[in-house]
Amino acid sequence: MGKEKVAIIGSGNWGSAIASIAGKNASRQPELFDDSRIPMWVFEEEVNGRKLTEIINETKINEKYLPGITLPANIYATSDLDEAVHDATAFIFVLPHQFLGKVIEQMKGKVAPGAKGITLIKGVDVTADEIRIFADIIQKELGIRCSALSGANIADEGKFDRFTVAAEKFSETTIGYRKKEDGEMWKKLFETDAFRVQIVEDVAGVSLCGALKNIVAVAAGFMDGLEWGDNAKAAIMRIGLLEMKQFCLEFFDDVKAETFLQESAGIADLITSCKPAKLLVKVAFVKAGKSFEDLEKELLNGQKLQGVHTVSFFEYRKWPSVKLIPCVLRKAKDVHGFLKAKNRVEGYPLFAAVYECAFKGRDIKTITKHLD
Amino acid sequence: MGKEKVAIIGSGNWGSAIASIAGKNASRQPELFDDSRIPMWVFEEEVNGRKLTEIINETKINEKYLPGITLPANIYATSDLDEAVHDATAFIFVLPHQFLGKVIEQMKGKVAPGAKGITLIKGVDVTADEIRIFADIIQKELGIRCSALSGANIADEGKFDRFTVAAEKFSETTIGYRKKEDGEMWKKLFETDAFRVQIVEDVAGVSLCGALKNIVAVAAGFMDGLEWGDNAKAAIMRIGLLEMKQFCLEFFDDVKAETFLQESAGIADLITSCKPAKLLVKVAFVKAGKSFEDLEKELLNGQKLQGVHTVSFFEYRKWPSVKLIPCVLRKAKDVHGFLKAKNRVEGYPLFAAVYECAFKGRDIKTITKHLD
Structure with missing residues (x-):
């Protein structure tokens, strides 16, 4: 060699x-x-x-x-x-x-x-x-x-x-x-x-962990926004991790559950992705009560996000990251479209809830309904 | 019935x-x-x-x-x-x-x-x-x-x-x-x-998750104290979760890996236990550079903890919880004693590191050495 x-x-x-x-x-x-x-x-x-x-x-x-x-x-x-x-x-x-x-x-x-x-x-x-x-x-x-x-x-x-x-x-x-x-x-x-x-x-x-965790991080951001506390957020992360795992086992060959549950690409990356600092815009989204479409429009036009002043418990200097969030939310939309095409939306209640809250005006407080 | x-x-x-x-x-x-x-x-x-x-x-x-x-x-x-x-x-x-x-x-x-x-x-x-x-x-x-x-x-x-x-x-x-x-x-x-x-x-x-997570939470608190960032902390949590799992599979009958990796008692409880607010005294411990024995003495005597003022990024109102931390650290000592009796200390490098940093004056910066 x-x-x-x-x-x-x-x-x-x-x-x-x-x-x-x-x-x-x-x-x-x-x-x-x-x-x-x-x-x-x-x-x-x-x-x-x-x-x-x-x-x-x-x-x-x-x-x-x-x-x-x-x-x-x-x-x-x-x-x-x-x-x-x-x-x-x-x-x-x-x-x-x-x-x-x-x-x-x-x-x-x-x-x-x-x-x-x-x-x-x-x-x-x-x-x-x-x-x-x-x-x-x-x-x-x-x-x-x-x-x-x-x-x-x-x-x-x-x-x-x-x-x-x-x-x-x-x-x-x-x-x-x-x-x-x-x-x-x-x-x-x-x-x-x-x-x-x-x-x-x-x-x-390994590849899918990095993509799907974003949907779970949006849900975790909703929890921060609702201020339902650490336990609710941890529950959402746990449920989300299991949906990530199930999704990949269902639609991809040769995927191993351990990658999600035990590896840095899985659980550890999910943990860092759900840190409040990284969830700022998702929280702002909850607080402002806007649809994602409105949010995206404002962001794309370089406007200041409304409602941000209510998110007093986060650090403002991290605000520049907001421009990247639409692509994170878009992931939820893409995956929803895929599940719909496969007629499997109902198998992934957390993914569905994130999509519906972000794009269909579903009340974020209902996100924990229908979760196992 | x-x-x-x-x-x-x-x-x-x-x-x-x-x-x-x-x-x-x-x-x-x-x-x-x-x-x-x-x-x-x-x-x-x-x-x-x-x-x-x-x-x-x-x-x-x-x-x-x-x-x-x-x-x-x-x-x-x-x-x-x-x-x-x-x-x-x-x-x-x-x-x-x-x-x-x-x-x-x-x-x-x-x-x-x-x-x-x-x-x-x-x-x-x-x-x-x-x-x-x-x-x-x-x-x-x-x-x-x-x-x-x-x-x-x-x-x-x-x-x-x-x-x-x-x-x-x-x-x-x-x-x-x-x-x-x-x-x-x-x-x-x-x-x-x-x-x-x-x-x-x-x-x-289920029973062991709730006990062993405390050792991992101490290690996570050390990471916060060192300010090595989210990734280091997530890595320590991941490694700790796997040591918890391995410990129970090795020493107890009929334990299931899934309990640690998938259940609220496992991964979700670990996530909430490693929240900075709950790790305050562990961080103070790092910052103050004290031995646990000294720390415990001060706490038992109702003295104010030295070095706390350096932990400026946490909320002081949560300070009352410090009185409970000695028992958390004692868990690390107990488990270490058990592993020593079983001649299996080296099989659990993170547990060993927490014990040695807390009780034996090991430099906390070396905590990530010898981890897999």
Whole structure:
């Protein structure tokens, strides 16, 4: 077996953090990884009048997305995707999901035979009656075996604890693999004393955890808004976790219940996602008594959200995250559409309640009705 | 089958809350329960110059332990244990664990044949190399089949969300039974629209969850004190949950992993127990850098805790709970002693770390070392 040549496709907050870890680990294990030069593909943009790639390559700091953290010397930024892809055998996909299709198109036919991939992209691709995980899309389109990484290691929003991983405070993640040798290789590339990796033979489970938890987090936010207390919120999280698990066992092959119940990608990520700070807009939504459509309109128009002043028990400085919440709520809508197409809405009473409260004017106080 | 005659042994915050629920449910189901008069045994004390039993029986309010909540008409308070026990077939044990031995002694020989029990007492009885659950003690000493109830339904401290259950906000609990008919009977007595009951054939698991979670909550409190962020804390909770599960599977028969991973008594109760408000003193402990022995001495002497002023991000009004924390930390010591006697300390690295940080001067920053 030759050494793995790593390429990082993406350079946002999470991409830069994982580049920092992977770069150092490659250097520590030169028998496993070609550590001379690890490309990090950057969607070029100007920052203070300079190109972001130039800033990163000169200062070794991604000033825009991970300020304050010096990347290892072997990481270099390039805006040329072909250059990043050339020769690489181990691709880390860590970019906003809306860019994935275009990147895949450009990579087609240029990927070395036998290369492997791993996706750190949160979410899933939902159409009317189909849910596809990104690892499957990458695997099918590029013909490379693709793993998935998810866990309580960085906020979706990439805002609140953006330094946690990069600064090497303790956290965990889960890698779902198809072949154990892949899981072990990625673990060697990513694990540090402070960033612990568990591997499980469950790509779909790991991928779906990160998507479905958002629906449960909305419900948990409703609980905060109602001020029904810790016990009600914990109950909702428990019920939600079981619906997540049931959903995946029902609609996906080879999913393991343990991924949801025992792994960082499951229960631990759900716990961090339901922290009040991350639920601010969901709470505001309850307090303001608005429909999601109105809320979205206001947000899209850059208007200040009405009713926020009533949410006095949260910290206002975290408010910027609101712009990301519509996509979280949209997940509830997508999954509802999927369940409707499968005629299985009634099997998931919490998912249904979140959808109906957000989009159909159902009274949020009724959210606990019909739950088992 | 005759109707069940319920007796409530205990009348504190939790006892009064459950009396309220059981009294109403007995009235709703007269075909199942003799609802004419449900005794609630009260350890007599004076409140504002009057006997507590008199206050409860006249006002239907337990002024001392559950003010503001009117108990149903069929609940009556008595300080005469023999009177409470007489004729009853369904005993609810809900009293501080230190009184249980004496109550059992007095009940011996007076319990109707075929009677059943359920314990709501938190904790376990730990001696040098033995851990006994209260349901087993009751069952053995009184010869009645005993279930156990535990869940994210009320704080151990009985302080922060004391009204949650009684005021009928949404919460859940888990009943572990030995015979399904027992579980079903207790569920009928306790479940309401807002207070949901799941039943599992696992008395030991339900009982042990409530005891072992305290060790994990201490570790979570350390994380808050270190300010390592949400991800580190979620990781510790996840790892702790798995150690709880492993501990019970290793040392107890017929325990089910699902009780820990899926039930209110397990994961949901752990989540509420790790809320920052409940971890205040553990955080203060970290900040002050004191040994637990010193901390305990100060608390027992009624002194103000040093170093508290550094914990600026928590609410001071919740401070009264500190007096209960030594018993939480003592749990870590007891379990450590048990594991040592079994020569299995190294199998539980998080439990060991909590013990060593609390009692042996180990640096709390090393708590994540040697964890899997």
